[in-house]
Amino acid sequence: MWRRLSAGESIDFDGKHVRVKGAKNFHEPVQKPYxxxxxxxxxxxxxxxxxxxxxxxxxxxxxxxxxxxxxxxxRERATxxxxxxxxxxxLHVIVRETNEEAWAAADSLISRLTDEDIAQSQQNFAKMDSVGQRRMAELHGGRRDKLETSPNLWAGVGLTVTVRRFARTKYRARRLVAVLARRIRGRVEPAAEDACRCCAKC
Incomplete structure (x- = not known):
């Protein structure tokens, strides 16, 4: 249905969850055919x-x-x-000059999480019917010492997404990426405006 609409067709559809009659997309997509x-x-x-x-x-x-x-x-199913x-x-990429600095930065992203925060989030995840979430949880079981699930592959970003403290650390990570990209483009020295403003403790 979506492809036909993107191709400019007017369609009728009577399905289990969606029912439309004479539906038409009035905004032609840039990508062709859709x-x-x-x-x-x-x-x-x-x-x-x-x-x-x-x-x-x-x-x-x-x-x-x-x-x-x-x-x-x-791939086999598609074939x-x-x-x-x-x-x-x-993937979330943490970039530093050395491996040691990168791992220290990774640890700092979850440094404000308590064991209770993590346990509560893992309990919430266990109630979900998401197979992907279950697979990720099984990789580390909510344990800080099991977050390196493969060499240089760290699962800490998905450890918990329901705690406000972690939301602040995610903001810091996004800010870091923006600052890094700006420095790479302009090769400029760090400026005072690069300082994180998400909280008074940064």
């Missing part, structure tokens, strides 16, 4: 949807062997349908 579809999911149902409908299948940053297995499964997909992995 904008590419990106989609991620770790369940069997998600792999089927990806193989049937999407252009690029995405996954979280699991260990390489797990990612390779997921990609192979989705059976005569389709070819692209693939992508979502």
């Amino acid at each position: 904008p590419p579809l990106y989609f991620g999911g770790s369940s069997d149902a998600a792999h089927e949807i990806a193989a049937e409908h999407v252009d690029t299948y995405l996954t979280w940053g699991e260990p390489p062997e797990a990612v390779a297995k997921k990609f192979a499964d989705v 059976r349908r005569g389709r070819t997909l692209r693939f992508g992995v979502r």
